[in-house]
Amino acid sequence: MPEHTSHDGYRPANVSPPGHTIADLLEERDLRQAELATRMGVSAKFISELVTGKASMTPTTALALERSLDVPAEFWLAREASYQAAQARINAYADLQANTSWLSELPLKDMIKYKWVQNKPDKAAMVEACLHYFGVASVPAWRQQYVVQTNASAAYRASGKFERDPGAVAAWLRRGEIEAAQVECNAFDRDAFMAALTEARKLTLVTEPEQFLPQLTKLLADCGVALVIVRAPSGCPVNGAVRWISPQKAIIQLTVRGLSGDVFWFSFFHECGHIALHGKKILFLEEKGMSGAEEVEADRFASERLIPMSTWHTFTPESITEQAIREFAQFVGIHPGIVVGRLQTEKRVPWNRGNGLKARYAWKDE
Secondary structure, three states, X not given: OOOEEEOOEEEOOOOOOHHHHHHHHHHHHOOOHHXXXXXXXXXXXXXXXXXXXXXXXXXXXXXXXXXXXXXXXHHHHHHHHHHHHHHHHHHHHHHHHHOHHHHHHOOHHXXXXXXOOXXXXXXXXXXXXXXXXXXXOOHHHHHHHHHHHHHHHEEOOOOHHHHHOHHHHHHHHHHHHHHHOOOOOOOOOHHHHHXXXXXXXXXHHOOOHHHHHHHHHHHHXXXXXXXXXXXOOOOOXXXXXXXXXXXXXXXXXXXXXXXXXXXXXXXXHHHHHHHHHOOOOXXXXXXXXXXXXXXXXXXXXXXXXXXXXXXXXXXXXXXOOHHHHHHHHHHHOOOHHXXXXXXXXXXXXXXXXXXXXXXXXXXXXX
16 A cells, blocks of 8 residues: 555554554563563453454553553553554545546536645545535535535526536535635624724725725624635536624635626625625525526615616716716716726626726736
8 A cells, every 4th residue: 555645744544553562662671461461460462462453552551561561551551552643544545536537526626726735646646635615524425415405505696607516516626615714804793784884985095906995804704704815616607605603603605706887896796796785595606697686686776786776877978988977986986897897787888888888907926
């Protein structure tokens, strides 16, 4: 069997039982196993099994060895613990080898490329690395945590992509969990959250992500929401997600897939709508073209937060020119690209018109 490693360092493939050390000491001191048995008050058979590793080292046995051989009980117990851990790892290696086909369900190439996991020299070690990434002990545990439970709690329109690549969605969601854990948040406060959205709207005027994202992240963290931007691996057509990891902390997770400013901010406020309007037990996974009452409500929330309908109805120029768009955007205090996106969505202008007014974000982690 090859040597293999764990997430915390080198682990040898084979470790001798404590009994081998006992045998060495007996030979060094010219003692027979029968004499050691007499000194310890146990049977010769037990000593034989202890030496060969068939009997485990217990605290009582370790203490008896300390008195008989003048070697601390802690030494024997540490040797036994190392031996049992190594044996468990050796036994687990066979299980890892039996589950290497699981790797084909994951976006492994992207996971390595994005440095979510390290590339390993053999497939069994790669399985172990992926289990560590997901924070689960086995492939069946992964299926229960990231496939069964996700499907049971998620609200999204099913599609072929989701049915074929649950592993890609799971990998993306897990990355969001990992990054959200690094965001220190206050306990969720709905009133503070709603107030923060008013401040967040002002950030639409900032065109560089490295300038507005730290401010936006802090605004949300102060009221109990972790904002994370995570690129989507192949096979994961999700644009965003909202979930609660505790009653006091929510996650808004967005992708960076080709987002212009209007798409980013509408997606952001859409996810905020789920937090403001809907329950804490549902995982919302967003895909292009989704439908349903909750999605309609979140869309309406986003639209109203960006450009209130009462104000939007006043934008009725005889000719929708770029100048008219800029003037209206300045009037309502929002980036003109968001006005263009709204006009395109409502089909008041074609999709190829006004795009020069949109902000195009260059994400550094891309």
